[in-house]
Amino acid sequence: KKQEDKIIIPVKKISKKIKSKIKSKFPGSEFIKADFKKRDIKKTYKDILINKIDKKNLNCLPSSYDIIGDIIIIKIPETVKSYKKEIGNALLKTHKNINTVLEKSDIHKGEFRTQDLDHLAGEKKKETLYKENNAVFKLDVEKVYFSVRLASERKRIYKQVKPGENILVMFSGIAVYPIVISKNSNAESITAIEKNPAAQEYAEKNLKLNRTKNIKLYLGDVRDVIPELDKKFDRILMPLPKTGENFLDLALSVSKKGTIIHFYDFEHETEFDKGKQKVKEACKESGINCKIIDLVACGQYAPGKYRICIDFKII
Ligand SMILES: C[S@@+](CC[C@H](N)C(=O)[O-])C[C@H]1O[C@@H](n2cnc3c(N)ncnc32)[C@H](O)[C@@H]1O
Structure with missing residues (x-):
């Protein structure tokens, strides 16, 4: 944080040796006691599932998914399929602007390059409104490619x-x-x-x-x-x-x-x-x-x- 013309950088306990190294690299720096406000670290859906899924399976949870408007589309690996409802609900809880979570089972296929999507949590719908590059788009995420x-x-x-x-x-x-x-x-x-x-x-x-x-x-x-x-x-x-x-x-x-x-x-x-x-x-x-x-x-x-x-x- 900034204080007058100084910047205060938080450090936990550090040894005398490191302290003197820092002082020699940054002449004019000093070690002081200061209070920092606790910052809210945003919970991810995985944090919510920590006590519901065993550690081995927790590592199999996907880290990425698509957000189109107010819909999340996620691919769930076979190993954690039995937890899919819990995953859907955890995603809903951790994304305030999301109303629906859908599961994709396949890749885009066929001439129209569409994908089948199953309802996992939230409102049962597949139509959404999505904004990008100064434009807005209405679409059904299952009936069309996007x-x-x-x-x-x-x-x-x-x-x-x-x-x-x-x-x-x-x-x-x-x-x-x-x-x-x-x-x-x-x-x-x-x-x-x-x-x-x-x-x-x-x-x-x-x-x-x-x-x-x-x-x-x-x-x-x-x-x-x-x-x-x-x-x-x-x-x-x-x-x-x-x-x-x-x-x-x-x-x-x-x-x-x-x-x-x-x-x-x-x-x-x-x-x-x-x-x-x-x-x-x-x-x-x-x-x-x-x-x-x-x-x-x-x-x-x-x-x-x-x-x-x-x-x-x-x-
Ligand atoms: C990969 S998607 C791209 C869609 C869009 N340009 C986008 O980026 O979101 C390809 C699109 O081509 C359409 N398509 C496939 N074959 C076609 C054809 N022979 N004539 C016209 N459209 C075709 C599909 O229905 C699909 O919507």
């Missing part, structure tokens, strides 16, 4: 957008990329395409919630919608890391000289170059020249495995 972990990646993208750009967001989900870009840049237009009708319904609601004026949504398969657009874009986003490479030809078909494409991919940390190779091969097959501008790792999804984004420019 990741809070990509908030800073979305910021990285909108920071690159120049005034007047025409942007295409393939695989747009609940319109998180289009809305975050619209709210934080001076893009001319944003075209968004999504196949999951539930995600598209939320996207429509989210456009209204955020009062955006420059986003046009299309419901359908990018393979059907893009050829009908009759438009070339300045920037194209491809946030479908699982099978995105199958759509590179399509993105390239609506690109022009100077277009920047953000291609997402999943790769092992030792094989990031494979992602670059996918881009180079697709460009070669389409007879297009490109220059890779950047490769960023934007989230780990398994030990050693990352979601990466390759930014490349058509030249």
